[in-house]
Amino acid sequence: MAGKFEVYEDSAGKYRFRLKAGNGEVVATGQGYASLSGAKDGCEAVQRAAAGATIVQVDKE
Numbered sequence: 148m149a150g151k152f153e154v155y156e157d158s159a160g161k162y163r164f165r166l167k168a169g170n171g172e173v174v175a176t177g178q179g180y181a182s183l184s185g186a187k188d189g190c191e192a193v194q195r196a197a198a199g200a201t202i203v204q205v206d207k208e
Contacts, residue, residue: 150174152190154183162186166193 148169157163161179164186168174175193180186 152193154186154190156183164190166190 150166150168152164152166154162154164157179159179161181162183162185163179164177165173166175177186177189177193180189
């Protein structure tokens with residue numbers, strides 16, 4: 148089964164998204180957005196960025 152974005156309203160009234168893998172595990176979460184459309188735009192931004200993303204190992208901060 149393919150992954151999916153879930154968009155929801157949190158207890159503070161902000162809209163958030165979480166990306167779930169096909170097995171139901173949460174693999175990413177988004178920040179709080181003031182509007183539902185903002186959260187959906189955030190999902191689309193992650194989709195666009197992930198399509199061509201590379202894996203880069205970074206040193207400890």
